[in-house]
Amino acid sequence: MSAQDYVSTYAGHYFDFSEAVPFFLISLAGLCVVIGIILIMARVRAEFDRSHPSGGQNFDADEDKGISAEYDLNIDSDYYAKDRERAAAAKIDQDYYTEPYEDEDDTVKYPKPSNLTSRNDRANAGSIRTRNTETRSRSRGRAPQDIRALRFMESFFEMAFASTSVLLLLALYYIINDRISGPVASLWRSYKDWMLIGFLLLSMIVNRIFDRVLVHLRNLDSKQRGSMRLISSLYVVLILMYIRFIYDDLNYENLIIYFVTLIIGRFVYFDVTWEGFRGDISGIARNFPFLMLMVAYSGFVIWYGFHSGFLLKANGVIVSTLIAHLFMDVAIFLIDKTRILRLLCR
Template identity: 35%
Template structure:
């Protein structure tokens, strides 16, 4: 049992480019919706010369929160996907379907059987590291605060829980329920920690409520893209839907990275002149 079993051999380069283009268009439409919302809010609250500057700041902040939702969602989903694949392979070994294992594969199976909880903890830590690398180094999001990032990351867990709840209805419940319980535990710990006050709890709820639109937008975008991918047979149904969903998020990350590169190029050409606030936000400091 190798990783090739979870790949679609018919997903050729041409089909990947088509799927990437569709994902990129989906991101562009989402950014357009965010821009319309920013304009609507500012037209009601601000007028005059400050409007353009405020619009740029608001748009960049909202876009980066949306990007953080997708980045954090991908990182959390990587843990879920890894768990499902490892657990599936272990099940095949235990039932005798997978045979002729190498010494290394046998060692990994024994490690999973004896220290499953520790492996899961390691995977959770790795997903956090991946999240940090993505939103601080590869696609730096510097226009949102640490508190905003923390709130979005917490919502990303709920984002994945919703995906897993849907998968439970169409797949094997035993594959996803343990992962959901881990996420529920992490979310409860985020709300109720040992030195938290009731005021802290209310603030966390308030921050989560104000960022719910990004959760809804991300779920809508992911759902439409996954439907397109499975309908066009770009993604495989036989190897768990969660693997296809994870592939979709990888394409979304590629689209976000391309947008980041475009902003860097625009900023480089406009650097001698006065750089706009929107361009400066995507420069790597």
């Protein structure tokens, strides 16, 4: 089957709105349930921290390190100033609005600005600082569990986006390897390993687009993003093992070995340190509940898709799994753009 025949065969089915809309509504309803569970998790964690202050502090110490100041500037950024303007205001705060000091005659004085030379510059700086102070004061007014809830939800979204990008790689591999014939197939047989590396790079770009453009995840630091992407790799391995042993499909054995090798490489590499290894293991343990949530959420959505006939086994289980994840990502996008999350976390 050529690539054009493959697309034309299944495109009409998946773009049938009479079947696609109910499937999307199920995906959206499942996401709402997941968000409710995450809010409960944040509340339970807050209560635990309140009753065990030292334990709660240690639990979130790695996650909070290096990003506590970021919340002052990033929370509710869509409602107030733009990120660039707030960053400029923060620099003005540092260079101009320093602490007062006492002169020799015991009069309180303020240091003069070193980088603002005109009255208009100082006036504009004061205006920006006023808006920035308002933003930070409202950010600091949030309860700790509300900030944690935002972090938890964005961690789940990061896992969903990372899983979708990897599933895109796997779907392309499956379609070209098993369903496409002709010149593309011969090219694939000759350069399959190099093209697989190219697909991996493509999935990284897609993941970057998802969490920076589709839904801007502002409250995650690089360490938490890395932990969630590692969790998503474990999730993909579970999907591949399910297809391999439940559907008795031998085509995925090489992919299972490939991803298991990638996961092992995350822990064991040439300059590995004990602290880095322990940090990766701690990240998996801390974020393991998100893996269980994703398995339950995607499992229900995919089961409904096959049960209703919207998802087809004929085009490959991995392709149908990718389609289900795309619907889940659209649901995340709509939830984010309606700003319901920020209303729930106030």
